Amino acid sequence: GIQVEQSPPDLILQEGANSTLRCNFSDSVNNLQWFHQNPWGQLINLFYIPSGTKQNGRLSATTVATERYSLLYISSSQTTDSGVYFCAVAANAGKSTFGDGTTLTVKP
Amino acid sequence: KAGVTQTPRYLIKTRGQQVTLSCSPISGHRSVSWYQQTPGQGLQFLFEYFSETQRNKGNFPGRFSGRQFSNSRSEMNVSTLELGDSALYLCASRTGDSPLHFGNGTRLTVT
Numbered sequence: 180g181i182q183v184e185q186s187p188p189d190l191i192l193q194e195g196a197n198s199t200l201r202c203n204f205s206d207s208v209n210n211l212q213w214f215h216q217n218p219w220g221q222l223i224n225l226f227y228i229p230s231g232t233k234q235n236g237r238l239s240a241t242t243v244a245t246e247r248y249s250l251l252y253i254s255s256s257q258t259t260d261s262g263v264y265f266c267a268v269a270a271n272a273g274k275s276t277f278g279d280g281t282t283l284t285v286k287p
Numbered sequence: 288k289a290g291v292t293q294t295p296r297y298l299i300k301t302r303g304q305q306v307t308l309s310c311s312p313i314s315g316h317r318s319v320s321w322y323q324q325t326p327g328q329g330l331q332f333l334f335e336y337f338s339e340t341q342r343n344k345g346n347f348p349g350r351f352s353g354r355q356f357s358n359s360r361s362e363m364n365v366s367t368l369e370l371g372d373s374a375l376y377l378c379a380s381r382t383g384d385s386p387l388h389f390g391n392g393t394r395l396t397v398t
Contacts, residue, residue: 275332278329
């Protein structure tokens, strides 16, 4: 099956700093999503981005499908951005494979 | 539109018992999938149902089963519970190739 690798595993930032999270995947995919898991366990959909670039406020994402990676950018980080960020990919519609996540801590 | 609803939110069971979790998808979504999240194994795919048929299955023992009803609601069942089944169980729904939308999860503790 598809392997998904996220880096870095842990990231500690001061409020206001920028960061880049990376997701590498081992095979062609037709579905890629970035999620933020809040402290209560809910997975919040950030981006659905099998290819190209999208932006939503302080967050943006880029997927280069031909090179099998995706990047999530967080600018001007806030303490509320803390949590675990997951990348999930799928080669067919029904089964998504998740990376191990990046745990982000934003300090005031 | 209401989101994905999972019930119950929390559950405590004893080893050897069985448990049934419920998931109501977003209206109009016909695909429902289930994931298990544990600290050691991360987020792992259990199975996916579409139009009452299991379309994909992950690498879990036969103790884990599921079904989908004609209204797209889904249930998953775990029989003969083991301590290692303690986890957050997440349900997601989608339509076509749209993004996965997750519910709040059911946190199962097996003692």
